[in-house]
Ligand SMILES: Cc1cc2nc3c(=O)[nH]c(=O)nc-3n(C[C@H](O)[C@H](O)[C@H](O)COP(=O)(O)OP(=O)(O)OC[C@H]3O[C@@H](n4cnc5c(N)ncnc54)[C@H](O)[C@@H]3O)c2cc1C
């Protein structure tokens with residue numbers, strides 16, 4: 001998979017999950033592929049490079065640079081946000097048409113027109129990070145067992161918080 | 163077992179819970195039964211056979227559906243179209259109809275409920291709430307001067323309730339469900355002495371317990387009378403711990419699955435392990451009698467009448483080859499007795515299309531639902547939202563009382579899945595955290611961890627009265643691709659119901675205040691179900707409880723079926739389903755309808771003895 005390790009590193013910063021947790025979902029390669037399906041490779045490279053340059057987001061300076069150079073960038077911001085949504089919700093949201101015109105994959109027009117938002121796969125749905133983040137399980141899968149709902153619920157893991 | 167003849171003891175239209183119960187009861191007594199089912203079938207399959215057609219294909223569809231609405235797992239089939247919640251619009255004021263989706267709606271208010279047209283019917287995605295009606299619900303007219311009386315009483319229906327509860331496999335405790343702990347005599351239910359449900363009540367969620375504690379001793383005042391606010395476990399058609407020798411039915415085709423609810427938190431739209439009752443289970447039992455044949459992809463569209471006897475002589479149906487094409491064979495079949503179990507709206511449509519059973523002019527009229535108002539907010543602490551069955555408890559203490567002379571009664575449902583209904587959380591709400599609030603990384607994770615487990619909502623199932631102008635009709639202009647009629651609906655929510663919504667909102671506000679719930683309820687004027695009452699706005703949703711379109715009564719002049727659930731006009735025609743119910747009251751209707759259907763099956767068996 002093309003630059004999967006970069007994808008994981010960036011994803012960890014964006015999602016707040018450790019790389020090992022992301023790898024554990026098993027859907028990283030599919031997401032990495034999905035990204036390449038919709039975003040031009042040079043844009044993805046630029047995003048990795050920029051993130052690399054900024055480094056860990058553990059201080060105010062780096063965070064400010066991150067907002068400035070990635071989050072608020074017309075080119076990179078939408079991609080970064082889509083990566084988070086992909087991990088949390090397992091959905092690829094179509095990027096706006098004007099963004100696509102500038103940075104979307106080249107062969108958009110014919111066989112890959114901007115379609116509707118879509119769920120990447122049933123397994124991706126099951127692996128969505130949001131369920132773990134809210135302290136539960138994906139609705140319809142990973143059943144916790146009879147009567148578990150009577151208990152307070154495992155308070156969602158909140159390690160790694162500042 | 164297939165019969166290659168065209169002549170059955172009983173022809174049943176519809177393989178939902180009503181048709182399935184009828185078929186099983188008749189098949190067990192050796193009667194030859196054919197069920198015509200409009201939708202495609204699962205052929206009794208579960209995980210063991212193929213992803214293409216079986217139950218698991220429904221799971222696949224659900225997982226990858228963007229809009230996880232009740233019909234999401236069940237393919238849309240243009241030969242047996244079904245209404246979708248995403249089709250619901252406010253009927254436009256400037257044009258006569260809202261012609262979006264399957265229903266054609268004239269309003270003035272939108273009809274917001276749906277059903278499912280495939281083998282198993284709407285119980286594929288029902289929640290499974292199995293409440294009995296109150297004795298006073300059968301006598302609204304004589305007690306409150308509202309609505310209608312039933313031709314039967316609670317006492318008469320009670321043994322049939324027991325049979326239905328045993329069959330569906332309801333989990334509940336009778337000494338809780340008689341409501342004797344509630345200080346409101348109107349809602350107290352008589353149960354047969356020593357009766358108990360087949361399975362113990364499903365554990366109440368942590369949220370339920372939290373509410374029960376916080377609301378202890380709370381009362382509200384309505385019309386100068388005080389009413390308690392009590393949290394009570396809800397009886398449910400999902401497998402709990404069996405009592406005695408009772409053994410719950412597992413999944414169809416794989417009985418080892420689904421013996422207990424495992425907390426998949428997905429009962430609507432689909433229970434992955436079939437721990438929740440669905441009509442597929444009863445259909446399987448019906449087939450095992452060896453006397454019941456199910457023909458799927460068979461849409462009944464016309465009933466022919468014998469002029470001499472007024473009996474239904476033939477059921478005409480269109481047997482299509484696949485849901486991808488409109489090609490069909492025109493077929494007909496004969497039964498000594500014909501039973502319509504195609505669901506309230508479809509039964510009415512079929513009767514109207516055939517011009518039968520309508521000497522009273524009540525067919526299609528008196529359509530009722532529970533306009534369901536939601537309120538939602540954030541609890542002051544984490545209550546473990548998004549876990550367990552959709553709802554495990556409710557507040558039933560306002561289901562009855564003297565106030566029903568002036569305003570609708572309502573039942574309060576406590577939702578276990580956070581803001582999934584009102585806001586589509588978490589899937590629909592997380593993008594805003596990212597796009598609008600700029601959250602990412604640990605801050606995003608933290609926000610979700612801190613806030614989502616506090617999400618909480620109530621649902622208020624508000625009573626509606628039978629109103630002849632709320633109705634299903636047919637119109638030559640509106641047909642589906644097989645040439646069958648689409649339902650044309652006129653519907654309004656009257657002040658009686660709106661007053662109930664307003665009262666419900668007041669009760670909700672009082673509860674929120676008492677518990678320190680931060681309110682997030684928003685009723686937007688743009689919402690299709692937006693209505694006003696005394697200057698304030700409210701929003702209702704559909705409950706999927708379609709009732710009243712061929713109601714039962716004492717008088718052939720103003721009702722469609724008699725207390726035997728037989729058509730007044732045609733001696734060999736029986737109707738089953740919620741369409742028979744003269745009032746909707748405050749309980750989800752399916753248990754009552756199932757009880758009535760067991761009764762109807764007995765009546766059909768007796769009638770068959772005369773042939
Ligand atoms: C989201 C949702 C949640 C619900 N939750 C609850 C709940 O918690 N408790 C409760 O009591 N009720 C609930 N209900 C209501 C409950 O599902 C229905 O009352 C019940 O399923 C109706 O059963 P039925 O057999 O009459 O109709 P259906 O289950 O709709 O079955 C009718 C069958 O007839 C077939 N059919 C239709 N037209 C034709 C035709 N022309 N020819 C041949 N076949 C035809 C259909 O395909 C279908 O299989 C809910 C409904 C919804 C939508």
Ligand code: SF4
Pocket residue numbers: 400422423424425426427428429430432433434435436437438550551552
């Ligand atoms: S909570 Fe889960 S296992 Fe239980 S009935 Fe609902 S979907 Fe099925």
